[in-house]
Amino acid sequence: DAKTTQPPSMDCAEGRAANLPCNHSTISGNEYVYWYRQIHSQGPQYIIHGLKNNETNEMASLIITEDRKSSTLILPHATLRDTAVYYCIVRFRLSGGYQKVTFGTGTKLQVIP
Amino acid sequence: GAVVSQHPSWVICKSGTSVKIECRSLDFQATTMFWYRQFPKQSLMLMATSNEGSKATYEQGVEKDKFLINHASLTLSTLTVTSAHPEDSSFYICSADSGGQGGWVQPQHFGDGTRLSIL
DSSP states (O other), X not given: OOOOBOOSEEEEETTSOEEEEEEOTTOOTTOEEEEXXXXXXXXXXXXXXXXSXXXXXXXXXXXXXXXXXXXXXXXXXXXXXXOEEEEXXXXXXXXXXXXEEEEOOOEEEEEEO | OOOEEEEOSEEEEOTTOOEEEEEEEXXXXXXXXXXXXXXXXXXXXXXXXXXXXXXXXXXXXXXXXXXXXXXXXXXXXXXXXXXXXXXXXXXXXXXXXXXXXXXGGSOOEEOOOEEEEEO
């Protein structure tokens, strides 16, 4: 099972890009990387996911290294509402339908005015 | 779209009682549902995974007789904490994925959690 590690906290100035790293050095070939964020102990909110290619959507970009051992979530223009705990997750599915989901330790992102 | 509703959002009960938490997918059919537990200032820990109509698969260290999971329909899964004790107090969160065209890779959608306090 892949284990993910993240820095415990980061600050980012409002309007600047926030780059949140995640290390998943033991990831296997069929494990996907997902990013979620959690605000005030609500349920996590989906942001983006990928396997090996870089991905972009309306919320963020995901950069996955070629060896897939790490990834970076990029919030292009951070706002105060982006203050949250960001989780990097790896997920895979075995034959028979069993899924394994491993949450990272999370990074508390503080966006500063 | 892709809304997951969890009920109740907060429950306080006496030690020794059983508590049932419901997780519903409101606008999609959930082929797989997941139950997590989160202690204060910690990450989410997966407890079990359930597919509709099948027995749940529990993670190592999670007592299946203590945490009963039922996934009887494509829109409802329940977690029952039996004979709850203060150490079971935690934030319990469910999630669901729809499978669909993208299969299991589709993102999970999370409920807003249930805060369980056992006195």
